[in-house]
Amino acid sequence: MKKVLKLCLFTALVLSLNLHLSWGDQQKQPLQYRQEPAPVTTHQVKGHVYEAKGGSGANCGFFIGEEEVLVIDAKMNAESAKQMIAEIKKLTPHPLKYVIITHSDGDHVNGLVGFPEGITVVAHHEARKDMDQAFQEPDQRAFLPQLTFSEKLKFYLGNKVVKLFHFGPAHTSGDVVVYFPEEKVAFLGDLLFLGRDPLVHRHKKGCSFGLVKTLKKVLKLDAETFVHGHGNLASRSDIEDLIKSLEDKQAKIKALIEEEKSLDEIKQAFGVEDRPAQPGRRRWLSLVEVIYLELTEKK
Numbered sequence: 594m595k596k597v598l599k600l601c602l603f604t605a606l607v608l609s610l611n612l613h614l615s616w617g618d619q620q621k622q623p624l625q626y627r628q629e630p631a632p633v634t635t636h637q638v639k640g641h642v643y644e645a646k647g648g649s650g651a652n653c654g655f656f657i658g659e660e661e662v663l664v665i666d667a668k669m670n671a672e673s674a675k676q677m678i679a680e681i682k683k684l685t686p687h688p689l690k691y692v693i694i695t696h697s698d699g700d701h702v703n704g705l706v707g708f709p710e711g712i713t714v715v716a717h718h719e720a721r722k723d724m725d726q727a728f729q730e731p732d733q734r735a736f737l738p739q740l741t742f743s744e745k746l747k748f749y750l751g752n753k754v755v756k757l758f759h760f761g762p763a764h765t766s767g768d769v770v771v772y773f774p775e776e777k778v779a780f781l782g783d784l785l786f787l788g789r790d791p792l793v794h795r796h797k798k799g800c801s802f803g804l805v806k807t808l809k810k811v812l813k814l815d816a817e818t819f820v821h822g823h824g825n826l827a828s829r830s831d832i833e834d835l836i837k838s839l840e841d842k843q844a845k846i847k848a849l850i851e852e853e854k855s856l857d858e859i860k861q862a863f864g865v866e867d868r869p870a871q872p873g874r875r876r877w878l879s880l881v882e883v884i885y886l887e888l889t890e891k892k
Contacts, residue, residue: 633668633676635684640776641753644820645680648673649823651699654780655681656773658750661690661805665771665780666822668705674707689749694738695782696765697723697797702821705736715746716737717759720767723797735857758814763807764791766798772810777817784808785821790880791839797812801839803885808836846884856885 633648634656645653645688650669655662662681669673677811679687689709694702702724705714716724716738728734740746744758758770764783771780782806783792793799811819812832819827842863860867864883870876878886 602637628700630673633673633680635677635680638776638778638818638820638826640778642683642773642776642778643684645677645827648676648816650704651698651783652820652824653677653701654771654820656753656755657681657685657687658690658752660687661750662687663691663693663750663755664689665693665820666695666709666782667692667708668872669700669703671704671707673707675703677704678708691769693769694720694724694860695771695780695822696720696768697727698765698783698794699727701782702727703733705731707738710735712736713740715740715742715757716743717767717769718743719798720765720769723765723767742791754763758810760807760810761803762798762800763793763804765794765800768807770807770814772816774807777815779811779819780820781802781821783822785819785824785827785832785835786812787821787824787827787835791835793878793880793883795878795883795886796875800884801843801880803841805836805843808832810841812836842880843884843888846881847888850885850888856882859885 608798628648631647633645635643635645638644641657643655645655648668648669650673651666653668654665662685668677689712691713692705692708692715694714697720721741726763728737734809742757742759744759748755754774756772756774758766758772760770768782768784784804790876791804793801793804812829818886819832821827842887846859849862860879860881865879867879868877
């Protein structure tokens with residue numbers, strides 16, 4: 594009986610330790626990555642433009658051309674990237690030729706190592722700088738962008754046109770909008786979040802005021818459908834609502850600063866509770882703090 598009891602206690606201890614370690618590993622990741630990811634699935638957005646959801650990392654997309662495939666973003670790890678590629682191959686035998694990176698966050702780029710060798714990686718030059726710092730392993734460095742640009746880039750897949758735009762620092766300093774004029778579809782990466790405050794990465798020279806300017810320029814495109822990294826398809830009204838929300842928040846924070854309110858007081862006014870930084874990881878700044886820092890640095 595004692596042996597059985599000891600065995601049960603030992604088993605319970607091991608299970609408890611495993612659960613603790615598993616939970617601890619999850620806590621090192623942002624919230625959106627903690628749950629077991631759903632399988633990668635694809636659906637048609639319009640014409641030859643598709644979205645890939647599921648797996649680890651952000652929503653991605655792809656365009657099936659006459660002879661080749663262009664992919665937008667790369668998931669968070671090689672396994673999810675390979676799942677996405679397998680789903681693409683169910684729709685077309687054409688080879689993958691390009692991967693366009695909307696920005697340098699790991700959930701958009703770390704899956705590059707799961708892509709076939711020889712594929713052309715395209716990004717803004719600032720995104721490449723960030724990736725050059727982050728990609729330290731030889732297999733990662735093999736997928737550093739070979740083609741970069743500053744403001745805009747146009748190229749053709751057969752007789753189909755794809756346009757890339759950089760409208761200035763926003764979510765990061767290297768955000769790319771991928772626009773398909775014929776389908777009136779634009780991929781925005783993390784320039785758009787619905788139902789929550791957008792993320793602005795100051796450590797990557799992102800800017801909330803730049804985000805507003807960028808979104809206004811996005812609305813000047815003749816696009817009707819917008820694909821973004823962490824939600825369902827969006828419309829022009831969704832972007833208009835986000836612009837208004839951002840401008841309202843910026844105006845309120847500016848007024849509070851003029852009343853000589855402290856950062857803590859302003860956070861309290863907006864109900865912001867900072868998440869503690871995880872060991873070895875950067876502290877995530879709320880949008881309120883980002884706007885406050887931008888406004889006070891301008892003085």
